[in-house]
Amino acid sequence: MMENDYLAGKRVKLRPIEEEDLSLLHTWLNHPKIRGTIYIEDYPPFLPLTPKKIKQVFEEWTNPQKVMDINHFMVVKHKEDTAIGKVTIYMGWDPYQPGVEILIEPNHQRQGYGRETLSLVLDYLFNFTLAHNVSFSVVSWNKEAMAFGEAMVLQLGFQKNGGSRRIGIKDGQWFDEVSYDILKREWLSKKEK
Amino acid sequence: MPLEGEKVYLREQQREDIVKFREWRNNLETQGWSKTLPPDYTDEMYFKRHEQREFSYDPKQGLFTIIRKTNDEAIGLISYTGLEPRHSATIGIILDKKYWGQGYGYDAQEVLLKFLFIELGLQVVRLWTHAGNPGAVKLAQRSGFRISKRIREGVMKGGKFVDNLNMDLLREEYFERHSELSNNIDVMIKDGP
Numbered sequence: 001m002m003e004n005d006y007l008a009g010k011r012v013k014l015r016p017i018e019e020e021d022l023s024l025l026h027t028w029l030n031h032p033k034i035r036g037t038i039y040i041e042d043y044p045p046f047l048p049l050t051p052k053k054i055k056q057v058f059e060e061w062t063n064p065q066k067v068m069d070i071n072h073f074m075v076v077k078h079k080e081d082t083a084i085g086k087v088t089i090y091m092g093w094d095p096y097q098p099g100v101e102i103l104i105e106p107n108h109q110r111q112g113y114g115r116e117t118l119s120l121v122l123d124y125l126f127n128f129t130l131a132h133n134v135s136f137s138v139v140s141w142n143k144e145a146m147a148f149g150e151a152m153v154l155q156l157g158f159q160k161n162g163g164s165r166r167i168g169i170k171d172g173q174w175f176d177e178v179s180y181d182i183l184k185r186e187w188l189s190k191k192e193k
Numbered sequence: 194m195p196l197e198g199e200k201v202y203l204r205e206q207q208r209e210d211i212v213k214f215r216e217w218r219n220n221l222e223t224q225g226w227s228k229t230l231p232p233d234y235t236d237e238m239y240f241k242r243h244e245q246r247e248f249s250y251d252p253k254q255g256l257f258t259i260i261r262k263t264n265d266e267a268i269g270l271i272s273y274t275g276l277e278p279r280h281s282a283t284i285g286i287i288l289d290k291k292y293w294g295q296g297y298g299y300d301a302q303e304v305l306l307k308f309l310f311i312e313l314g315l316q317v318v319r320l321w322t323h324a325g326n327p328g329a330v331k332l333a334q335r336s337g338f339r340i341s342k343r344i345r346e347g348v349m350k351g352g353k354f355v356d357n358l359n360m361d362l363l364r365e366e367y368f369e370r371h372s373e374l375s376n377n378i379d380v381m382i383k384d385g386p
Contacts, residue, residue: 096347161344173385
C-alpha cells in the first residue's frame with residue numbers, strides 16, 4: 001500500500017508538508033481549540049496568527065535545511081487521503097532524547113488518531129534513530145491534551161515525568177507543562193506483548 | 194556593589210577572566226553540563242566570543258564572574274539566559290573545583306536569585322542539570338529549587354545513562370525563604386488547576 005510503510009499505520013500515514021497544506025494549516029493554527037497549544041516562536045501564544053506570520057511559520061516548517069534538527073509531517077487518513085493533523089519531531093542536540101509534538105484537528109480528536117500517530121513516530125525513532133527516551137508534553141489547561149497524555153500512559157506505556165511550572169498565562173491563571181516519556185526498552189517490551 | 198553576597202560578589206565578565214573560563218570549560222568535572230563539550234577550547238576562541246558581545250538595552254541574558262571577597266579572586270561564573278521579561282529565566286553556574294563545598298556556589302546563586310526576583314521581577318527561575326551531578330542538584334535545592342521534570346535516562350554521563358532534570362523555583366517560594374524581603378508584586382494571577 002505504502003512504499004514508506006514504516007511511517008504508515010492502519011488508518012493514518014505521515015508525509016512531509018507540501019505547498020497545498022498551507023491553507024489547512026492556517027485554519028488549524030487559528031482554531032480556538034488549537035491556538036496556544038502549538039509552539040510558535042516569537043508570537044503571543046493566544047493571538048491569532050496573521051497571514052504573514054502563518055506564511056513564515058510554513059516556510060520554517062518546510063525548510064529543508066532544518067530536517068536534521070526538526071521534522072514536520074502531516075498526518076493523513078489513508079482512506080480519504082485527507083490531512084487530519086500534524087506531528088513534529090524535535091531531535092535537539094542529543095539524539096538520545098527527542099521530543100514529539102502532535103496536533104490532531106478538533107473534528108478528529110478522541111478517535112485514536114493521536115495514539116496511532118504517536119506509535120508511528122515511536123517506531124520510527126526507536127528503529128531508525130538513536131533515540132533512547134522519547135517525550136512529549138502538554139499544557140495543563142488543555143483538557144483534551146491532558147486526557148490524551150493519561151491515555152498514552154495506559155495504552156502505550158508512557159510515564160508522567162512532571163513538567164516545568166508556570167510556563168504561561170491563560171484565563172487569568174498560570175498554567176504548567178505536563179510531560180510524559182517512554183524508554184526504548186519499555187516500548188519494545190510493550191510491542192512484544 | 195549591588196550584586197554582593199557574604200563571601201562573594203558578582204561582576205561583569207572581563208577579558209582578564211578568560212584564561213580561567215577556558216580552564217573550567219576544559220575540565221570535565223567543572224563544565225558539568227549535560228552536553229559534554231570537547232575539552233579543547235582555546236583562549237582565542239573565548240576572546241573572540243567576548244569581543245562579539247554588543248551593547249544592548251534589551252539583553253536576554255546576564256553573564257557574571259564570581260569574585261571571592263577575601264582576595265578578589267575569580268572563582269567561577271554564573272549566568273541567566275533565555276530571559277522572558279518579568280516572567281522567567283534559566284540560570285547556570287560553574288565553580289572552580291577548589292572552592293566546591295564551602296558555600297561559595299550557594300552564595301553566588303543567592304545573589305543572582307535576589308537580582309532576578311527583586312530587580313527583574315521574575316515569576317519563576319529555572320535550571321537544567323542531571324542526576325549524574327548530585328552536587329548541582331543539592332546546590333539548587335538549597336536555594337529552594339525543586340525537580341519539576343525528569344527525562345529518564347535522557348543523557349549519558351561518565352558512561353552511564355542518567356536522568357535529565359529540569360528544576361524550578363517560583364517567586365513566592367523564594368520569598369517564603371527570605372522573610373527579610375517583601376514580595377511587592379501582586380499581579381492577581383493564581384495557579385490554575
